[in-house]
Amino acid sequence: QKEVEQNSGPLSVPEGAIASLNCTYSDRVSQSFFWYRQYSGKSPELIMSIYSNGDKEDGRFTAQLNKASQYVSLLIRDSQPSDSATYLCAVNLAYGQNFVFGPGTRLSVLP
């Protein structure tokens, strides 16, 4: 079983809709969870972090974490064409360890 899994997509949503991106991880002791956005030809950029169960909101972005289900998600409200990118889930599997990235979900927001 892969350590961090994401649907590869592409996930297509119309402009103004909510985009829902999902990530599952294998290790129950994982401490921290991050979402990165990567535009084509660019390097990943950090958009959200979450450490505790529940929701964390930042502007149009909401990260949701459920450690019991080993599941983390990213919701993008009022999706814009500029949100079209690959979204990478990163999980720190244990204290002092490196981050493991999922394969990424490609999101396409259609005008």
Add this chain to the structure above:
Amino acid sequence: KAGVTQTPRYLIKTRGQQVTLSCSPISGHRSVSWYQQTPGQGLQFLFEYFSETQRNKGNFPGRFSGRQFSNSRSEMNVSTLELGDSALYLCASSLDGSEYYGYTFGSGTRLTVV
């Protein structure tokens, strides 16, 4: 505040050669991690350096090595290049590498092995 600087941006090398890539982290950041990104494998962890010491290492052959200097700048070296080493190599800077700080990535070095 300057970001993470990686040099060079592009490299073309021949099989069997070696290559050295450089990364200057954000000022004050002491942790530097290196990742290889390919379309098929995604982001794969190479190693992390913290205060000049290798703290974590991924599952790459010994041809891949790195080091960190006292000013936190880091280099990675790949010897005896293979075609499969063609990839985007990303350096990631973090304050202390703890699980509570995310990474800031550099622009990457695109390595092509021919």
